[in-house]
Amino acid sequence: MVILAFDGVQLLDVAGPAEVFTTANRFGADYDVRVISGTGADVVTSSGVRIGAGTAPAGLPRRLGTLIVPGRSDWPAAIRDEVTMAAVTGLAPRARRVASVCAGAFLLAEAGLLDGRRATTHWQLAGDLARAYPKVRVDSDPVFMKDGRVLTSAGVTAGIDLSLALVEDDHGAEPAREVARQLVVFMARPAGQSQFSARxxxxxxxxxxxxxxxxxxxxxxxxxxxxxxxxxxxxxxxxxxxxxxxxxxxxxxxxxxxxxxxxxxxxxxxxxxxxxxxxxxxxxxxxxxxxxxxxxxxxxxxxxxxxxxxxxxxxxxxxxxxxxxxxxxxx
Structure with missing residues (x-):
């Protein structure tokens, strides 16, 4: 379980999934959760909190279970980060599945991983994603969605919903339910649930x-x-x-x-x-x-x-x- 961090990343995009998977280990899972950066150096999040990256991509096993790519609100800066993009393009083929949180979808799109696929992101950024990457079939409504081995999710807390769904895919409903209870979050927002409220x-x-x-x-x-x-x-x-x-x-x-x-x-x-x-x-x-x-x-x-x-x-x-x-x- 690899979470790729980089300067300017949104803290909850990283911390939310990390907490879900490490908490799942208390209920029978066995995730090896590693927060990395493209260089192996610490990164500073958008909120100013420093995250210690344990390693660089070269220090990871050849085969990976899941690669999670978080986002930053200034997505043009993220895709211009050559080191981070090299990490995405290098690690994605080695992973069984690849997931993005919020604006992390732009990094997946830049790497060509979303071409021809349905994808979502934060509703405020969906138009940008569709214009910048016309080969991506953007749907601004769902909390998260899966197309093949690639998953994308909406705003920052949607990364928790996505992570809970991955825990259930891997280990069944009971461990995922226990994680949700432990973290005091909703036990289910279906993948198709809307980001919006008509009310x-x-x-x-x-x-x-x-x-x-x-x-x-x-x-x-x-x-x-x-x-x-x-x-x-x-x-x-x-x-x-x-x-x-x-x-x-x-x-x-x-x-x-x-x-x-x-x-x-x-x-x-x-x-x-x-x-x-x-x-x-x-x-x-x-x-x-x-x-x-x-x-x-x-x-x-x-x-x-x-x-x-x-x-x-x-x-x-x-x-x-x-x-x-x-x-x-x-x-």
Whole structure:
């Protein structure tokens, strides 16, 4: 387990994964976690904290399990660092899997490791990544994603989510769950979970008509929020309301309502009370089958799987939940 550090790196990009993997060793894992730098010298993080690098790439074994590449907010400076880039390009072929945290995706892209792959990064940097590396299929929404042996993650804390998922891949759900408990973090944010909150976007809505419509939806997700009804309540035509939503949120009114209902259902499922059918009714979906279809579209998992993942970090719970879904498709 190699974490590549360099001057200007974000401290939590390095410390978060390191804590996950070293903590996992207390619960049956056997990770040899090494923080290195391109030269083997100490590095100074973006917060001014000095990190002691144990070695340079030449001091590592020939074969590596995982290479984690963190990021720095000034990503152009990171990719211009010839020593660091040489470490990435030299170590990546030797690793069974390669992962980036936040702006570390730019270093992977610069090395050609993301060409033709789906990748994510911090939402504020996604546009930069797409423009700078057109061969990369950038998705700004997920917390983390996997494409082949390469994984990428969003903002700094998403590196913890990614690391927990890797622990589960390697050692199963129970050790990963124990690590999450020890570190007092959520036991699961699914890979497909969005970086964004549709509920919070109402705070940025400056147009009074749009804000009134968004307030109505967030205030009662289960109400009738057909575009025609929303338009009537806010005193504009459906066409004008649709233009406002698209101009200010990038979504149609219907898509915004759907996003709010997904978030409302997530909260209810995370709470663990009530059946899936009850959650569907309270969040405005009407039926569990409708909610199941929308969850698959938005999150890539079913509601039952989503609920199970808050008792685990991913695969083991997913298999159990998917089996339940297959046996009880409308449960």
């Amino acid at each position: 919070l976007s109402v705070r940025d809505a400056e147009h009074p008509v749009l804000r009134a419509a968004m307030d109505a939806v967030t205030g009662d997700p289960a109400a009738d929020h057909a575009t025609e009804r929303l338009a009537s309540r806010t005193g504009v035509s459906p066409r004008h309301l649709t233009r406002l939503f698209r101009a200010h949120t990038g979504l149609s009114p219907g898509r915004y309502v759907e996003s709010i209902r997904v978030e409302a259902a997530q909260v209810l499922l995370e709470g663990g009370s009530g059946s899936v059918e009850q959650v569907a009714a309270e969040s405005g979906f009407g039926s569990s089958e409708t909610m199941r279809r929308v969850f698959q579209q938005h999150l890539g998992v079913s509601p039952t799987t989503y609920r199970a993942r808050f008792r685990s970090t991913g695969r083991a719970a997913s298999r159990s939940a998917e089996q339940s879904d297959a046996e009880h498709p409308r449960a």
